[in-house]
Amino acid sequence: MTEEAIIKGCIINDATAQRELYNRFCSKMLAVCYRFAQSKEDAEDMLQEGFIKVFSQIHTYEGRGSFEGWIRKIIVHTCINILKRNKKFNDNLDIAFASGVHTREEAVPAIIHAKQIVECIRALPIGYRTVLNLYAIEGYSHKEIAEMLDIEESTSRSQYTRARAMLEEILIRKKIIQKPKKENWLMNVMFR
Numbered sequence: 001m002t003e004e005a006i007i008k009g010c011i012i013n014d015a016t017a018q019r020e021l022y023n024r025f026c027s028k029m030l031a032v033c034y035r036f037a038q039s040k041e042d043a044e045d046m047l048q049e050g051f052i053k054v055f056s057q058i059h060t061y062e063g064r065g066s067f068e069g070w071i072r073k074i075i076v077h078t079c080i081n082i083l084k085r086n087k088k089f090n091d092n093l094d095i096a097f098a099s100g101v102h103t104r105e106e107a108v109p110a111i112i113h114a115k116q117i118v119e120c121i122r123a124l125p126i127g128y129r130t131v132l133n134l135y136a137i138e139g140y141s142h143k144e145i146a147e148m149l150d151i152e153e154s155t156s157r158s159q160y161t162r163a164r165a166m167l168e169e170i171l172i173r174k175k176i177i178q179k180p181k182k183e184n185w186l187m188n189v190m191f192r
Contacts, residue, residue, distance in 0.1 A: 001016075001017065001020050003067055006020050006021050006024075007021075007058060007067070010055060010058045011058055013055075018055060021055075022051055025068060025071055026047065026051075028068070028072075029047055029051075029072065029075045030043060032072060032076060032079070032138075033046040033047045033050070033079055034118075035118060035121070035122075035133050035137070036076075036079035036080070036082075036083060036130070036133065037079070042082075046075070046078055046079050046082055047075070049078050049082065050074055050075040050078035053074050053078055054071055054075075057074065072138075076138055077148065080130070080134075080148050080149065083130065084149070084150075116174075120167055120170045120171055120174065120176065121167065123170050124163055124167060124170075127159050128159055128160075128162055128163035128166060129163065130149065131145055131149075131156055131159040131160045131163060132159075132160060132164070132167065134148070135156070135160050136160075142156040142157050142160070
């Protein structure tokens, strides 16, 4: 099925089109959920809730930007809403389920694999981790993050700065990188 046929089918609640959409995007969107969830089961619940929103809001997709990007935005907002609603965070996520993580920057050193980055990000406190994920990986601005999380824009910026510094310390401690000669070398390469 073409993307256009899937969208049209989903608008009229065609089960075949809905199944096709889910099968095409579930693994990528599950990887997004794993970065925010406290367990594999929670990530799967986030994914299910996110796809329910995708199916109920698909009629609002206007064809601007990629369809996958539109779905991803709904999934990310669903994850954030669930975190805000539950207010109980746990950093024990099985890293084996964190494939498919991509950073915005293309200059990430090849020796640092996505799973290693996710493992280190998972060691951050939930506030730092959430802002880092939203800004550096998902590409949201600090203004957008502040609106999503009901915080000040300056809080988002400071959480991000502290997350970068803490992440660098974790990467050095785990011997994933060596202490750079120039302060924040890795962070300047990985994140803007």
